[in-house]
Amino acid sequence: MKHLILGTAGHIDHGKTSLVKALTGIDTDRLKEEKARGITIELGFAHLELPGGVHFGIVDVPGHERFVRTMVAGVGGMDLVLLVIACDEGIMPQTREHLEICGLLGVKRGIVVLTKKDLVDLDWLDLVTEEVRDYLAGSFLAGAPLVALSARSGEGSAELKAELARLSDGIEQKRTDAPFRLPVDRVFTVTGFGTVVTGTLLSGGISVGDEVEVLPGGKGGRVRGVQSFGAKVERGGAGERLAVNLQGIEHAELKRGDVVVPRGLYRPASAVDVRLDYLASAPRDLRHRATLRLHSATYEVPAKVILLDRDLLKPGESCFAQLRLARPVLLLPGDPFVVRTYSPQATLGGGTVLDPDPPRRRRRSAEALELLQAAESGSDQERIRLLVESALYSGLALEDMANRSGMSGKRIEAALSPLLSAGAVLQVVKEPRIFLGRDAFAALKERLAGELNSYLAENPMQEGIGREELKSRIPKRSDPRFFGPLLASLEKEGRALSDRDIVRLPGRKAGVSLDQAGLQGMLEEALRKGWGEPPTLKELGCALNCTEKKLLDHLNLLSREGRAAKVKGDVFYAPGALAEIREKLVAYLREKGAIAPLEFRELTGLSRKFMIPLLEFFDQEKLTIRLGDKRVLRKG
Numbered sequence: 001m002k003h004l005i006l007g008t009a010g011h012i013d014h015g016k017t018s019l020v021k022a023l024t025g026i027d028t029d030r031l032k033e034e035k036a037r038g039i040t041i042e043l044g045f046a047h048l049e050l051p052g053g054v055h056f057g058i059v060d061v062p063g064h065e066r067f068v069r070t071m072v073a074g075v076g077g078m079d080l081v082l083l084v085i086a087c088d089e090g091i092m093p094q095t096r097e098h099l100e101i102c103g104l105l106g107v108k109r110g111i112v113v114l115t116k117k118d119l120v121d122l123d124w125l126d127l128v129t130e131e132v133r134d135y136l137a138g139s140f141l142a143g144a145p146l147v148a149l150s151a152r153s154g155e156g157s158a159e160l161k162a163e164l165a166r167l168s169d170g171i172e173q174k175r176t177d178a179p180f181r182l183p184v185d186r187v188f189t190v191t192g193f194g195t196v197v198t199g200t201l202l203s204g205g206i207s208v209g210d211e212v213e214v215l216p217g218g219k220g221g222r223v224r225g226v227q228s229f230g231a232k233v234e235r236g237g238a239g240e241r242l243a244v245n246l247q248g249i250e251h252a253e254l255k256r257g258d259v260v261v262p263r264g265l266y267r268p269a270s271a272v273d274v275r276l277d278y279l280a281s282a283p284r285d286l287r288h289r290a291t292l293r294l295h296s297a298t299y300e301v302p303a304k305v306i307l308l309d310r311d312l313l314k315p316g317e318s319c320f321a322q323l324r325l326a327r328p329v330l331l332l333p334g335d336p337f338v339v340r341t342y343s344p345q346a347t348l349g350g351g352t353v354l355d356p357d358p359p360r361r362r363r364r365s366a367e368a369l370e371l372l373q374a375a376e377s378g379s380d381q382e383r384i385r386l387l388v389e390s391a392l393y394s395g396l397a398l399e400d401m402a403n404r405s406g407m408s409g410k411r412i413e414a415a416l417s418p419l420l421s422a423g424a425v426l427q428v429v430k431e432p433r434i435f436l437g438r439d440a441f442a443a444l445k446e447r448l449a450g451e452l453n454s455y456l457a458e459n460p461m462q463e464g465i466g467r468e469e470l471k472s473r474i475p476k477r478s479d480p481r482f483f484g485p486l487l488a489s490l491e492k493e494g495r496a497l498s499d500r501d502i503v504r505l506p507g508r509k510a511g512v513s514l515d516q517a518g519l520q521g522m523l524e525e526a527l528r529k530g531w532g533e534p535p536t537l538k539e540l541g542c543a544l545n546c547t548e549k550k551l552l553d554h555l556n557l558l559s560r561e562g563r564a565a566k567v568k569g570d571v572f573y574a575p576g577a578l579a580e581i582r583e584k585l586v587a588y589l590r591e592k593g594a595i596a597p598l599e600f601r602e603l604t605g606l607s608r609k610f611m612i613p614l615l616e617f618f619d620q621e622k623l624t625i626r627l628g629d630k631r632v633l634r635k636g
């Protein structure tokens, strides 16, 4: 059984609801107010099965100009439209507007139904037919079948059904292998069951027990029951009108415009990149940054239009634009939409979503325009390459690739594999899989090499930079997880060398230039001069006009080389001076057995400031051991 959605369109009172009733026997005007006023206010739903094995879900829309927004919500998902024109009135304002909306929302086929045939004579019918044919030339209904009919007498109904059967042969059913997406058009409660939503399933299949999420709110729930065309089923498929009973979500938490999707799969976005077609019938130019209302599927949201390649869009023109939305909604690549104004009420244009979660774009950026061009007409490979490239240093995860391109996992893999083997795209994280473009990878690598080089230039005495330190220098808008592959690539090129927890430059030795040799000589000299009371770092800094940090580096190096003796973090002695003090101390202890600080002071002639660190140093060296306030020689 093939499932298709059939919808009505046309001016108020032209006989849409009567036509649906003539075809199906179902009166879709359910509301009291609809009955009283004789007009349709809400979307109406019916269904029709044709002998050829086609099952139509039918959406009947209101024709009143005040309810165009409701009409728009009904068009989402239509495979086929019946453009209803009453013979006695001919083409009227909403005939035009509805036709334009159907065109913008991607309805590809339809049948023109001239209703109320019983009210006119044949000559008149010929005139109207001609007028309609002329008008439709150039629209998606040019050349569409045309059926004249009377809902009153039933004349023409059989012919219309035959046309429907014929036309539906060539229409492909919506994709059932994609994730399910159900835009909600009605919400109600059924006593004993709870919350029920209805809608046209745009893709995939939804089954009893499925875990769902309602976007944009993100409320989670479970499918308790599914009805398709009023009958209980285990699974509803794409193209069917469904009523879905949801567990765990309250009636008040849902409204028309919400979308039911698998839990955790999609993320609503507050901007979309689109192809924007501006209707020739639009009353004035569209300015950059104008605010309009975007309608897609069953929702509408205010949107600021960022024209990406111009300042004005004239009626009849088309361009790339970014729509910044007043609140996040779920749109996917290829989704059609219309834009309208409310005062005065008018449909101005519409188009197709190209990138449903884009970054803020700079206007007139050649890169952005190229990306959108590819999204619109490029090959899969080109689209994926540009998507990854446009993510720059932050890289693009596989999941985001799927969301932003609208491609299935299989298609993405097929597009990715030649890109990976050509090196145009690199996988930098395994789980989840994240990719970087070639240029971004190379640029990040240069950044890292630059950090390594400049660190070592600033710290000539260091063997290398700490691994974590280097990792922390990856640019903020990138990701520390990329560090491993970046470093590995630098190593492969011989531009870095991992050595346990430091990263070195191959072939470089911690060492000093001539100038620095001079500085070291002066340091040694200063320590020797100070002898038992060497200068502090601060004093050295002033004397040698040098930063303390740099001096400390040099002193540490000197101490590693045995050219200075380190007594404490920043206290250094000339090796000879320390050896002399040590000798004196050992001789004293050998003779006297123990030494108190005061005695040490008499022995060496040093002030307290120098004496204490020295005594502690000898304890630490395990030369002496402290007993009360005295020191004795440590045995062994």
Ligand SMILES: Nc1nc2c(ncn2[C@@H]2O[C@H](COP(=O)(O)OP(=O)(O)OP(=O)(O)O)[C@@H](O)[C@H]2O)c(=O)[nH]1
Binding pocket: 010, 011, 012, 013, 014, 015, 016, 017, 018, 019, 038, 039, 040, 041, 061, 062, 063, 064, 115, 116, 117, 118, 119, 149, 150, 151, 152, 153
């Ligand atoms: N004589 C005659 N009257 C018709 C025919 N079809 C519809 N009507 C009448 O036209 C009026 C409007 O019909 P509806 O079917 O409600 O029109 P509609 O297009 O659904 O109107 P809205 O939903 O409000 O836009 C009703 O009074 C119908 O009885 C027809 O084929 N012949």
Ligand SMILES: [Mg+2]
Binding pocket: 016, 017, 018, 039, 040, 060, 061, 062, 063
């Ligand atoms: Mg109606």
